[in-house]
Amino acid sequence: MKKSQLSSCVFLLVLTFSFSVSLATSSFLDDTQDSKDFISCVLSDSTNVTSVSRLIFTRVNASFLPIWQAAVQNTRFLKRSTPKPSVIVTPVDESLIQTTLYCAKKCGYEFRIRSGGHDFEGLSYSADVPFVMLDLTNMRSVHVDVANRTAWVQAGAVLGDLYYSISQKTDTLYFPGGVCPTVGLGGYMSGGGYGNLLRKYGTAGDYIVDARIMNVDGNILDRKSMGEDLFWAIRGGKYFTEKLSCVCCNPKSG
Numbered sequence: 030m031k032k033s034q035l036s037s038c039v040f041l042l043v044l045t046f047s048f049s050v051s052l053a054t055s056s057f058l059d060d061t062q063d064s065k066d067f068i069s070c071v072l073s074d075s076t077n078v079t080s081v082s083r084l085i086f087t088r089v090n091a092s093f094l095p096i097w098q099a100a101v102q103n104t105r106f107l108k109r110s111t112p113k114p115s116v117i118v119t120p121v122d123e124s125l126i127q128t129t130l131y132c133a134k135k136c137g138y139e140f141r142i143r144s145g146g147h148d149f150e151g152l153s154y155s156a157d158v159p160f161v162m163l164d165l166t167n168m169r170s171v172h173v174d175v176a177n178r179t180a181w182v183q184a185g186a187v188l189g190d191l192y193y194s195i196s197q198k199t200d201t202l203y204f205p206g207g208v209c210p211t212v213g214l215g216g217y218m219s220g221g222g223y224g225n226l227l228r229k230y231g232t233a234g235d236y237i238v239d240a241r242i243m244n245v246d247g248n249i250l251d252r253k254s255m256g257e258d259l260f261w262a263i264r265g266g267k268y269f270t271e272k273l274s275c276v277c278c279n280p281k282s283g
């Protein structure tokens with residue numbers, strides 16, 4: 030049977046733009062106190078404190094390091110001296126991301142977002158300033174609509190999640206993504222999306238028909254409300270020319 034292509038992929042991208050925070054009052058933050066302030070800020074804004082406190086980790090929590098290490102693909106960063114987040118937040122929905130953004134700004138933290146796939150440069154899990162890491166690993170749902178030939182994918186899913194979900198629903202559709210199943214959708218799609226169907230079908234970014242992103246104020250925008258320029262930029266428009274050089278899949282590093 031000739032396979033036809035999943036002609037479009039709607040893509041939920043929880044992409045929050047980085048912003049710099051002024052450290053005007055203190056040049057060196059008392060990290061423990063600040064992370065306490067951050068956590069009480071998040072909890073005071075939550076309707077269910079029990080469920081939200083299970084999603085927030087600081088260095089006192091035994092699972093802090095394993096969670097941080099889980100998606101450190103480049104082993105040169107796996108050392109004590111690598112700067113780590115003050116707090117890791119692992120949201121299951123958008124409201125905790127909004128709260129995290131608000132409280133990070135309030136407590137003087139910068140923000141790093143990790144989809145959980147391949148980040149060999151360490152930009153999503155390390156920084157030279159105090160920061161909160163938003164780990165999107167719990168936000169990885171994939172909803173395939175075979176009749177409409179579209180799928181909504183959350184930014185924490187990896188390419189393997191997408192391919193598997195499509196194959197569970199249909200054997201006549203596919204999506205032109207990358208070779209490596211452990212690459213994260215968030216970084217892959219926002220970097221343009223280079224894969225081995227490129228010559229015939231173009232990049233994954235060419236098949237994104239809508240996206241939901243969150244801006245620095247916590248507002249969620251879709252294609253219509255963000256406008257075509259930003260929609261172009263988040264599908265690799267900004268990076269594509271620089272990023273074509275490295276496509277790697279090293280099974281040993283995972």
Ligand SMILES: *[C@@H]1O[C@H](CO)[C@@H](O)[C@H](O)[C@H]1NC(C)=O
Nearest residue numbers: 076077078079080081082083
């Ligand atoms: C709060 O979350 C916990 C853990 O997920 C759950 O067991 C509990 O029922 C929730 N409470 C309310 C009031 O929703």
Ligand SMILES: *[C@@H]1O[C@H](CO)[C@@H](O)[C@H](O)[C@H]1NC(C)=O
Nearest residue numbers: 082083084085086087089090
């Ligand atoms: C982290 O440790 C604090 C202090 O012991 C505790 O209150 C909190 O529930 C722990 N968080 C998680 C996610 O285990």
Ligand SMILES: *[C@@H]1O[C@H](CO)[C@@H](O)[C@H](O)[C@H]1NC(C)=O
Nearest residue numbers: 037039174177178179238239
């Ligand atoms: C099909 O997908 C498009 C693109 O997101 C959407 O606008 C449209 O509402 C979908 N149609 C159905 C029937 O779900």
